Amino acid sequence: MKIGNTTWFLLSMLTVLLFALPLQAGDLTFFVGGVNPGTITYKDVKTDLDGSPIYGARLGMNFVPYFGMEHTLAFSSDFLFPHNVAGITEAKGFVYNSNLIFNMPFRKTIPYFTVGAGLIHQYGDSDMPVGTKFAFNYGGGLKFPRLAGPLGLRFDMRGYRAGTISNKLNMLEISGGLLISFGK
Secondary structure, X not given: OOOOHHHHHHHHXXXXXXXXXXXXXXXXXXXXXXXXXXXXXXXXXXXXXXXXXXXXXXXXXXXXOOEEXXXXXXXXXXXXXXXXXXXXXXXXXXXXXXEEEEEOOEOOEEEEEEEEEEEEEEEEOOOOOOOEEEEEEEEEEEEEEEEEOOEEEEEEEEEEEEOOOOOOXXXXXXXXXXXXXXXX
């Protein structure tokens, strides 16, 4: 499929417009947490996956008051280890997603809701049950910005849904971290 010159021009103008808009506020969160996966059908066998720790960063920017975008990159050195798959001794992985976020400031707390999409990738030994999957995520949490200068806290809970009907993965992530606020 070939993209025409008009489409490239419109995409370029939209990108320039988005970068030209004044940003209201932003934050960077370094977090630690855990994921609790369910099961996945792998080679016609229902496979239980271990919960695992996850570490990462979230960068959020508001483009209008209350609404913004957020990007997450997280890593785990023991990601969704399969119980009953022989020959697997190492399972690492990462999660990348981009989300829309709706912030609702209330006094010194910011409850928020988020929804987005991205990738879940599991690697390590060959023949991993999860591999790389497109994933939707949804959730929310609480931000406590500027508790000490630009530093604050953030607590987050997200559900992930990845894969197709026959090989789907549902996963819950709970995390908390250090929030660094910048901008207005």
